[in-house]
Amino acid sequence: MDFVITLAIIVIKIAVVFGAVLFHVAYATYFERKIIGRMQARYGPMEVGPHGLLQPFADMIKLFFKEDIAPASADRPLFYIAPAIVVISAMTALSVLPFFDRFVIADIDIGLLFLLVITSLSVYGIVIAGWASNSKYSFLGGLRSAAQLISYEIAMGLSLVGVMLMAGSLNLSDIVRAQHQHPLGMFAFPQFLGFFVFVVAAFAETNRAPFDLPEAESELVAGYFTEYSGFRFAFFFLGEYVAMLTMSAVAALCFLGGWTIPMFMTNAMPFLSYVPGIIWFLVKVYAFMFFYYWIRATLPRYRYDQLMAIGWKVLMPLAFVNVLITAFAKRWL
């Protein structure tokens, strides 16, 4: 009986998290178009519902009724499997994220490691999509994307080592608690170098501007999902936005203090401690998402050789230096 109750709680938690994340993905697309529109001095979506608020649902319905085309020369089984891999790996990653104190689907000790592992599985989906489509654009896009993802994964993994050193744990809840105990309240301050590397790598890992070369419209049409249409295209889209939200959540949890706020802030303004943790967490995630859009509206795309040079020649040495400095500071300061 106990087991059934535990199981029911897990299932309810998963339903809540999936529902919340899908809702956020729908409105992340809306706000992206709206914010970038405003930054370019236009309105963005306005027609469907007041201020275009129903636009995500209209898009969803449209995508479902679109014709599902698989090119005759495509490798059918792989072509069908690829979007599923991307979405399943992106959504499974949500299971270790603590949204507020003691609310996490799976409170495992190696949360951060699991997150790195499961998010990097989406590379398989991308490479398979690029290969199976049997189209030149998809093929090149898939290759480019794979090379980009694996290059920046090293920098990202190394940038998080500083956080692991400071927290002494891989459990994401423990990392947040360690930040709360730290006098500065957020690892983004003592780990500013790591935070910088993480932010740049997070942009590259999610294929977002200014590192959106795999889907560089002007040269590769849509990159690895050129041949996809209808709901299979929607799955890639969904996977990308879930990955963006996951990255924002990791940034919030590992560098910005998760659901807590620094103690010096609650000491100065005691009323802030009455605000529930989920609000702080969401504020941080939204801020990071806004940063994604802001960068997309601001910076032009890098060239491919520049992209590789940034990953291998700038971020990686910086991350190594950060690890050594952090270890030194932890041992002697």
Add this chain to the structure above:
Amino acid sequence: MMPGAYIPSAYLPILITLMAATAFVAGGLLLGAIFKLRRPYSEKLLSYESGNPPVGEPRERFSIKFYVVAMLFVVFDVEAAFLYPWAVAFGNIGLYGFWGMVIFILIIFIGYAYDWKMGALDWKAVNKGTREG
């Protein structure tokens, strides 16, 4: 079940999440299959190539640089993975652990500097000579 058997119960929710995500995708595919709209004709089923009939094989030869990046990734990612347990245990392994890792990172850096000098990290310089070969 054996008494005292280790049950990794903390990981069970992940398995359930995996199943839920799979069910979500399967449900999406099922919905897509129900509303299936297929009016294929031969031009529509061609691979996309800017409106022209595709020319040649799509899976052409591609730059060797991709292989180099993949190899570098394997080497450096394994080395990064060594840092995680070290970082978590750092509080308990003292001075020995610190200098051990400094030497380890130094060795990595010698390899890294070699890669850099040999141009393995440059995308452009190598392409200049080999692309049109």
